[in-house]
Amino acid sequence: MSGRSSRDPSPTVTADSTAGPELEFDVAAPRSPPTSQRRQAIQLDAVIARPSIARANLAVSTANPHGSVDYPNLKAPDLRDNTVLQQHVLFWDRDGDGAIYPWDTYKGFRELGFGIPFSLLSVFVVNAGLSYPTRLAHSYVPDPWFRVYVTSIHKAKHGSDSGTFDNEGRFCPQMFENMFSKWDTDGDGTLSAGQLLNMIAGHRLAVDPFGWFAGVFEFGSTWLLVQKDGRVSKEDLRQTYDGSIFWRIRDARLHGKGWHKGFGLRDLVKLATSTIATAAMPNAPKHYLQAT
Structure with missing residues (x-):
């Protein structure tokens, strides 16, 4: 028809x-x-050339059709020879040996501002979960060091994802834009925690518990890292895909005035206090509850 x-x-x-x-x-x-x-998302070709064709080494969007043009200035390695998925993980391969050891994962998450418990959890999720799939490009024998191999990181792609990375680690502009056309119901170019959860649920495939968990972990940690006023901006999410935001956060924490996005322990305490105060005094003025 x-x-x-x-x-x-x-x-x-x-x-x-x-x-x-x-x-x-x-x-x-x-x-x-x-x-x-x-x-x-349709009519993308008015801004992005051939948006349905995946980019090998550029994460592009309607706002940045040429990708992260200032990425090389972020003390990152030369990127043109790496896929976008490889760029996404290069932050943790600081010595450039092509392998991410468990202590590399821990150090990277700590440099991003995550606490010790979450960084240790990340070591388990990343290295225990992704080491063997990436090892298969080199050997059928599991890696005794639980290394994640950068050259074969595409083998760690899991199900129930957004499809923004293709099976070879390239970046698909159409799929990235679809995340916002489908789930940004407010149309403000951001995704709230609730919208992210709806998106994760919408991406779930049958009989894929690892993919379900991976989606929650990845987008959950992204929200914890870059949210502002409870929402993740489209540009911050794009930079998360190509890894450039990790270098920005590190530089801001080491040499700047700190990273002023994300959700930390102080925010959790503040949220819990506000929630308890609201429950105890439902009729209290809003400004009073905020002050508490």
Whole structure:
């Protein structure tokens, strides 16, 4: 069946909004509510050249169609020879030997501002979970050091993800933009914790517990690292994919005035205090509760 349905005009999405010219085919089916509730990003080619073709070494978006142009100035290694997925993990391969040891993972998370318990958890998740898949490109024998191999990091791609990384570690602009066209229901270019959870749930595939957990861990740690006022911006998420934000955070913490985004222990205490105060005094003025 071709052409548009007269009963249910398909929703259309531009690079920056849900409005746009009509297409010659349907992008939603009346008997499948998710196809109209989760709208694709269309008309991207007005900003991004051939958005459906994955980029080997650039993480691009409608706001940054050329990627992180200042990335080489962030004391990162030369990036052009690495896929975007490899760039994503190079922050933890500081000595450039192509392998991420458990202590590399721990040190990297500590430099990003995570506490000791979370950094230790990250060592278990990253190195115990990803070492053997990346090892398979070199040997069937498990690595005794639980190293994660950068050259074969694409083998660590898991299911139930956004599809922004393809199976070879390239960056798919269309899939990245789809995350916001589908889940940014406010249209403000950010994703709240609730919207991220909805997205993770929407990406879940059948019988994939590892992928479900990995999605929660990855986007959960991203929210803890870069959220501001409870929301993750599109640009911060793009920089998370190519790893450039990790170098920015490290430099800000070491040489600048610190990193003023994210959710730490102080924020947790403040949130808990505010929640308890609200429950104890539901009729108290809002400014009073904030002061407490």
